[in-house]
Amino acid sequence: MKKFDIKNIKIRKVSVDELDDRMLLMNLYLTQVLTLIIGLAWIFFQGRNPFSLLAVPEGSAFLYWGFGLAAAVVAVDLILSRWIPEEAADDGGVNERLFRRRPVWHILVISFIVAVCEEMLFRGALQHAFGPYWTSILFAAIHVRYLRHWIPTGLVFSISYALGWIYIQTDTLWAPIAAHFAIDMVMGLIIRFRRET
Template sequence: MNKWKSKWKDLKNIRFQKAVRVDELSDKVLLLNLYATQVLILIIGVVMLLIQQTDMKTLLSFKPGWGILLWGGGLALLVVAADLIVTRFVPEDVMDDGGVNKRIFAKRPLWHIAVLCLVVSVCEELLFRGAIQHYLGPYWTSILFAAIHVRYLQHWLMTGLVFSISYGIGWIYVHTGSLWTAICAHFIIDFISGCILRYSKEE
């Protein structure tokens, strides 16, 4: 009995730490977090695709040819242009993500920005467009996609933008039938946004 009382006391004495802020993380820990998250997303995506017995040859088909670049690049440029317009006219605090994107890209060399964007676009599109959209369709997949971007949820405009981008990527994936179109769009959006954060001058 005394043993259980002692354990209960130990449980009562547990103190939960506050959520760690981005600016409290070292660059190494931040990057490790990002890559670890993407590996987890990739594993979940691959497992789901295996369960679905997805034909990977069809999923990763280059059959649309230049259509991959036209649809993927076209959507990406549209998204970046819309983002620049919104950023120009909307107060900064409405677009604030807690400084995460800035910390990830601001001091990164160009090659590393490209690697980060490629890893994120391949892993996330494999899971969301390749696996989850098969079950839920583009609309509910986009709601889930927006929900996992937790840092945007406190701002309705950012959540709406992430949902719209995801839905657009889901739509071009359905239209072309190749996951490379979705990966291409996601990569270009992230890469251009990363380069803007990296090379734009502080006011």
């Protein structure tokens, strides 16, 4: 039987172009599972019940906050995309690869999973500990593919801060989840159905 030797593990930087579709999806889902596990553990160690954060609130006001923020974010993004050169908003082709040939149902699934997992960690756990400002810095930092350009980094920070703000205003995690879901879904659908120029 061959012995496992940890010294033989080699880590190298891989570009998105080197990943096939299956590996890209596995990477996405694995990072979301890890995000959710870290978020749930952090909330648990804060002495809070992570499942109470997912209690659906009475009324639909949280949806107005969430979808209202999403509409504002999408509008700002579409307006900025008219004046900002494409290379200044480049994410290394990750979003293009994730959404361009994906069926609509899968875009919805990806958007929902990402929204729940990331909001559980960032708004549910980290914002409780550090507040919306520092949480937004961490949120922007983990979206490393945007860090090469200041405009998308600033947008990701601003969106995160707005997600934190509506969480405070509504006192339910479902408002930022709804906003995050709608933003990712609409942007994914735009990429999916955009005509090549």
